[in-house]
Amino acid sequence: MFPSGQVFCAGANHREHTVEMSLVLLRGDPEETRPDAELVEEATAIADRVEAGDPYVFLGLPSALAGARDDVVLWGPGVQHDWEVEVAVVIGRTAHRVAPERALDHVAGYTICNDVSTRDLMVRPGFALSDFLMAKNRPTFFPIGPYLVPRRFVPDHRGLRMRLEVNGEVMQDGRVGDLVHGVEELVSYLSHATVLSPGDVVLTGTPAGNAGARGGRRLRPGDVVEATVTGLGHQRTLCVADPTAAGR
Template sequence: MSAPAWALGTFADAAGPFPAVVVDGTAYDLRRIGGPELTVDALLADWEAGEARVAAAVAELTSSAAGAGAAESAVALGAGAPLAALRPLPPHAPAQILCAGANYHRHVQQIVVSTLRNAGDTRPEAELRREADAQAKARASADGPFFFTGLPSALSGAHDDVPLWGPGREHDWELELAVVIGKRAHLVDPADAMDHVAGYTMSNDISLRDVMRRPGFPMTDFLLSKNRPGFFPTGPLLVPRRFVADHRELRLELRVNGETMQDERVSDIIHDIPALISAASHATALSPGDLILTGSPAGNAGHHGNRWLRPGDVMEASITGLGRQRNRCVAPPQG
């Protein structure tokens, strides 16, 4: 995938946060064309009109710069600011976050093997892998995807620190492609699902593995294990769907302290994006701006010898064309 002609985001400078269109590494304040109350969420609320408005402003910017030189281009978007001088915030404020779990073939296989090993299973590796393959195939033939809900309050920016909240100690990473809904979707057929997509961003679903299942309580705790403040670094960019020719070819990469932990293409997904949108729309009504996290690929901490995150670790993540994240892990605040 080539670099998108433009993308959206929300950034902060010394004066505070502002909605921006990003062109060639420069962020242009969209309030110059939409007024002081404009947000990315407002553009998503009427995405067809909002996308057209931004595209027209970018066309004016690029044609003016090409004809007169950037220094002389008196366009509505103004001069802009380099991304390196800004703090990226989550691109927008979704009302709902739906997260698909166990949705990559190799990820499921690795989870099964590491879970069995951690539980003391001493069978040969080949036997464990056969069981893992069977469970991955069972996930693929299941009635539909598994979802859990995320909390918008857990979102953080692409360069923000990630506090490693307790009560557990086994903090894990999960880089995910996230779909941004651009049109209300309810009871949508998979064949029509992509018509409801505004674009894509990325999120790192930080998870506490040892808190996920409470001892003596036969249910999963996704509040304490996945939805603590700062546990969803998201962004920096929201790339319109028009610039992603084939989302299945996007490559997800995550490193911890420079060591590659995840490196996979979306094509390894079990339930694809149209299936996810359709299933989610049959469970609830989706509105513009809602996020659907599509699952994390192989390479979580359990696969890397239970190498859990520690204060001081630096996670660097990228998805083709969607920008880069760099998040430092820190001890949680006291008190």
Template sequence: MWFALGTFDADDTAFPGLVVQDAVIDLRPSFGEGATVEGMLQDWDATLADLHDLADEAGDLPSVALDDLRVLAPLRPRQLLCAGANYFRHVRQIVASTLRNGGDERSEDDLQAEADRIAHARAASGTPFLFPGLPSAVTGPYDDVVLRGPGVQHDWELELGVVIGRTAHCIGPDEAMDVVAGYVIGNDISTRDVMTRPDLPMTDFIMSKSRPTFFPTGPYLVPRGCVPDPRELRLTLSVNGEVMQDDTVDDIIYGIEQLISYASHAAVLGPGDLLLTGSPAGNAGHHGNRWLAPGDVIDAEITGLGRQRNRCVAPPGEADTAPRP
């Protein structure tokens, strides 16, 4: 039986809700007036058992139509970790477009060959690439994305998010799935032209990826048991109705098990942490540098996890009809 966990707003009061079909069951009567999704994750095994019971009884419980509620981000993660360069086709595309945009005059065949070499080297290294994000960047699945500067090359990155439900430290890949509570949709909005700083030979992920509203999350946390095989999930993202990303998780370089294991050797993972697993092919550089601009509407979907719709807007005080770079 499919069900999901989310955070909703009714009359300016946020509450955790159980989603069954198109109805939301307020979980405060079952978990306490001050219940939150973050709190419910602290004892995920007990919470999950209770959610199963409530889902079985959903037809007899009071509920509210989903359309009558504002859907918030399902959780505010305790820690936010992101995998980079973790899909084969994505790595090939972003390497080729970066070389091309940087003035590399080699033939298209030579650029693709170089991109293939780098993509396969990523897999051969045996080492995922993770970086931290700021939880303050998290916004709701239907909220506006404010395209703040500096920088104008705003890009999209649809990703499968993994929510941690147990403490994990220095665990192996064979233990990793046992600490997964469930899955969410994440869109890691990124400003490409401020990633590399001219004053430092380093990448600035805080400025380029962690601005407020740059991380639409949700609409739901879908328990792990409701997703039989995450590698079969399809990720689809469009801008103004034009499909930009359409791929399956099966193109991933380092899977969920490897990412969690690697992360757990760098940090102590705990309930409420969110791990992003990387983005598939189809970013703006591949589409002729078609960067996001005010007025654009992003629609994103992952099989069985729901849909997002976010409108891009200019920062307060700037014209919302700013021309595209």
């Protein structure tokens, strides 16, 4: 695993993923009584609003990074552990207030990351804000790698295909070209919020196919998660139980 500084995560950056997750939330509301067609319409409207706005980015913790062959610990509290394969962009040159058309000049290369997320901790009942610290940033929740492929060896990052399997079953299959806000826009946007430095990592967003769309199939101890991206290698991690759970 390579050293990292700041970690940035783009959320709701694939349209189908945004619609899918919005539907899961709408259907999960016990007070929601509208027919399914109206819920799909509302989820589509949410995706439209996301596309019309700026990128949505939250911070990750470098301490959550793990290797491409390391075990993923399914820490509690929370049991609804989910997967999110993403292409990660690694910054190679300091970037501050750069234009989108110059953003790729500051990219060192690309790698694979799985943004493991504990969905039942993401929203606190009666609290209007999301808890991404507990839901997404615990140790081993960002397995990354195995390779950092230099940008010059990736002539068209938009054509990269992301694929994630759990125990050999395909869960996600998407392309970087389907990003709502592309790599250039994300790097430029972040460079206007802060100074990007070599080693910083930008997770660009995940395609559809999360657990909520798979009949509630969540990650469990013993699951093997395999993630691949065209030309970037193959990531294989084993999910293991929280070693402290027995002591609770």
